[in-house]
Amino acid sequence: MIKRFRQSIGIKILAGVITILVIFAAIIGYTGYKEFTDLLLEQYADGAFRTADSAALTLNPDHIDRFIESKGQSSEYQASWYSMDQLCNSQNVTFIYVIQPDLTDYGHITFIFSTINKDSPYQVYEFGFYRETTNDEYKEKYRALYEGTSERELVIRDKGYIQTDPHITAMIPLKGADRKTKAILCVQRQMDTLVAFRQQFIRKLLLVLISVAAVVILAQGWYLYQMMILPLRKIKDEAERFADENVIAPEKLTETIRTQDEVGVLADSIDRMEEQVQQYIENLTHVTAERERIGAELDVASKIQAGALPSLFPPFPDRSEFDLYAAMLPAKEVGGDFYDFFMVDDDHICLVIADVSGKSIPGALFMMVSKILLSTAVQNGLQPGEALTRVNAQLCRNNRAHMFVTVWLGILELSTGKLRAANAGHEYPAICRKDGYYELYKDRHGLVLGGMEDICYKDYEIQLEHGDRLFVYTDGVTEATDSENTLFGTDRMLEALNCCQNVTAAQTIELVRNSINNFVKEAPQFDDITMLCMLYK
């Protein structure tokens, strides 16, 4: 609670206002005090000097030596004293006296005349009373009057009046006919009225200042509270609420805070920020949901694609004439490669391997279409070249994305080992004769399917003997790349194929896959890797 109190902007601003007011009051108070004092002192001093001038007329300075000789007993002295005493009472001053300082250092003074107001509590000094000069200030003033550098001097004692009442002393030199100072006449006047007035003035001034300050502080405080603290607190509460709940408030801040100042702008900014954050959250939620949905759909798509490729091995358990195995490793969730095999009739098996020029969804869509068109063409009794020619024409129709697919398609007559095949821009097949090694069979190539219309694909024939092997693959195998961009290549592929003899079709594919993995190591797979291997028994 105390912490919150200390940190409130209102308290800080109010403290600032109070400080300024106090400084303001102090300056006004001090100036007023000084002006007041100066003005009254001037009047006091004027009066005192007039009295002093009058008192100076009551005696003849050239006769002072005689007064001293008579020790104040002469009739002239008595007359002068009497006049001075009367003046002292009539002019309402406290003290009129004439002194002669000790001229060596002005450290002592001798009283020649001394009259005192009858209402004052003090006693007169007797003639010839000798005492120390009160302080250095007096000494300096006596000296100035004697040496003729000044014609009047004033001493003000309004402080430290615990011992003596506050008073002023006006001093004038008494000069003889030779213009030399013979003695000093002093008039002392009490300042109790001045001090009393002044105290009253200060008291009134303070009272007024405090009242004004209180009113200003209250008004300023109320204004600040209404115009800043309340709106700011509202904004703060709203910002905290929004941070916790992330839901737009039912009532906008600008509906209650309508000022055009910084607070109003801040409120408006918070409102807009809330809307934008809300919108952003909604968008993000939407996009995330969409992405999850797409992810899930891609997952389903890859399952469908995997399901479209025959994946049960051995595929024809009751056929002993051949051993067949195939595999596809897509680079993305769904790939563009595919393989296919199916019995055309009891004596003919069709083998297909293909690579679509594109991956992900577009590649997969094109792949599905190509696969179905190819199998349909072959099932309808077309020879490989005829099938490719027809599918090319079908794919070229409305091929707006300019996609294409490379295909190797072969039909093996199981009874005779006669393999009829056609190649539409696909990799060379590898053939291994019984007890020999795998070698690339540089077959005749046509253009990729879907590339150009009106292309005619031609068949070729290979005679397979029992024990011969056939290996077809996509460029994902030969173009598997290591971290230094080196391609796996057909040489490494043949090396892997030839490393072991008398292995099954599945083992052959496993051998090539391991060899690729050892070659590329940590480098990412860019292309689908697809292989099909058949052993003609």
Add this chain to the structure above:
Amino acid sequence: MKIKKSQNESQLIIALEGRLDTLTAPQLEAELNASLDEIAELVFDFKDLEYISSAGLRVLLSAHKAMAKKGSMKVTNVREEVMEVFELTGFSDILTIE
């Protein structure tokens, strides 16, 4: 991959350096889409092209089809590795290769 273009009136020569594969083919495709409008003769200089994948072939095929309608396209200075791919895929039959 780096693409260097030099145009001489309606002739555009595009020199490729590096690998034209799945990652870089879209770059070439965007470049061609932006600059084929005024072109009657398109020449590819493959002196420094090390490798071309099916994605790269697709871009070449698109360009070939686009240019077939309004002019000509030829491929020059093909390296052995790239030529193998052209032959393998049958592209050597349809492209003008010098």
